[in-house]
Amino acid sequence: MNTPSPSRLLGALWDRARGRTPEGAQPTAAFLRRRMIVLPALAVIALSLSTAAYGDIHSRTERVRDRCAPALADLAEARIALELAHSQAELRLKKSKNVELGERYSSLLTKAAQSLNQVAQTGALDKAEEQKLRVVSGLVVAYDDKIAWAARHRNTDGKSSGPSELLRNAGIGYAEGILRRRPGTTTPDNPTTILDRINELESDLHDEARDLAALSPLSLAGATAAALSAVLFAFVLLGTCVFLRDRLRLISLQLALAAVPVLLTPVLLAVGGAQEHAAQERVRKVVGKLKQVRENPKALGRIETTARGAADEMRAAHPGGWSLTAGITVPVGGVGAVVCGVTLFVYARPYPAVRTARKYVDNS
Template identity: 35%
Template sequence: MAVAFELARRLGRYAWPSTTGRRNRAYLRERLVALPLLAVVAFSTLGWAYADVRDDSAYLRDRLAPALVGLAHAKASLFIAQGEAERNLDETGAAELSGLSERYRTRVARATQSLNQVTRSGALTVAEEQELRVVSALVVDYTGWIGQAQGHAADSVLRDAELSYARSMLCSRPVAAADRQERFPPCPATTGSGATSIVDQVTGLERQLRGRLADRAAWGGGVVAAAVVSGLALVLLAAGLWRTGVFLRRRFRIRLSIPLAVAALPLLAVPLLTADALLAQHAQTRSSPMAYALAERTSPRIETIAEERPFDGPDPRAVEVLESRIDETLSDGRLPFLDGVAPFVLPAGLVGAGLVGGALHAYRREYLVVARPGAVS
């Protein structure tokens, strides 16, 4: 404890030395080392932490959220298509005369399109992309079995067997006797080696993406450590620049050092960057429950009602409503005029460090050559 206290005391004296009884040359030499070093440390850690939070926000907004929305759309559309196919084929002669309904064809096309959009979202790893390609292939096989059932619409035994097999590709658990009259029977996902159906694999992908979203939304240990280091360095830097300005005014009669004033300008942006990072982090935290709702609270029944009754009030559990809420939350969770600023935080600190170092070196060299009138050696 005593060692830590002594190290802190020495660091404090080096970063913020007293001007009382100090020679100009020694003070300028210490400032020449301490202030540029503090500027580099402060803005490098600030730039890294700010860029990390901003990158997480952009990743959630542009990749993870659209991928979760696409999976929710695909899952709901396939269940609606299954319900439509069963209803059409149960109507004697209807499927033979006019084929399956327009809603069935639209929902299958939408499911396929949604899966393709998820693949292109950039949110998946290589292994997850391969898994999604397997799902897309299963959807093709699933529609093939529905087509065969349509072709055997007049043979109820063969038709029902093919519909049952198609549903087993969609959902690995059979329909319970109590749910057979339901338009959309429950389909809980299976995990482990038995997770082979389309719903099982889509649910597994949703679970992985939600876990990734939760990791990105949480405060990382590295970001917290960088923020603490940056905060301490910024406080010492601001105090050091102020005290150095006071020193130059008292000892060297320099009322305003232009290079030091310019080097201090990036400090004015620190409150804005901090507010922007906090807004982004708060928005990411708020998006986690919505992502959970996308995977667990949506249902084909809700989507069907939203489609059949477009003028009713929007259901807060509908996919499009949750999509809009997530997009608005993540989009509002930032200061738009700061977009693209993150890469320039560190260069601004380096420029400031160079200005401070160059100015103090010039003052020190001038002092060593000719002492200014009134300067104390």
């Protein structure tokens, strides 16, 4: 059996679209009544699929913008603030043995606690991660208690050694054990220190940011199916217009105008989805730099700059504007689909449907 060539197959489809079959031209009434159902159905399918694909991308944009990126910045701030606070505590209690902790330590620890609270408020963590965060917050309180205990045993009599120094050093060492692992020790499967737990949360959120920035199967399948549906709608619409011109000597401006929002909506949503997806990938790369931030006096400023950069990258994609565009064009496209059906219904009214006569057999 010979396989038809693509050109012959396309020609047959085009003949079908403009109302011609191998048996001849289709009846006007039957053709218009079929098209008044087919055209709106194709329009609704294209609009629904494109809306679903864009909606999936936009929901990922909102999660990256409002939850994931801020939570990563806050976790990095908490991590660096705790490291700087511990360095400050060692400087004041071990190297400068007769001085109090000072405001710098207190402000850094307060900043760390506030950053951890902000992570919880972003909603980026699941139930298990929220429990880990609560444990971290509790450990920070325990760490502060040990540092305060060490500060109470600072030397006040001018001696360089003695029981106070032993107790002070023991308190600082115990607090450091709560904060981080000893140098040279391997990372345990179940982290126990504050910084290990924060690093684990950061790693989970970085993995989530990478997953969110990738195109999901729903987005890919929805966009592909929406494009095919829109092309098929345009193909059938063009065939219908040719039928109206050849058979009815009619150029239907109403049908063409009604089809414009149907064809325009998938294009606009595709452009908006592409821009938002590109912004997700850029934000993922920007917040990925937070993993390389290490303890130094300028680290907190670098984190703030990175967070602003991530927000600017997302803002440049105008996700709010594209969401508003979708909220306007999709309903307008739906109205256009209805108008297409109504227009063809009006054109078909003067042509009554052909009814086949029933045959009765007299068996008497």
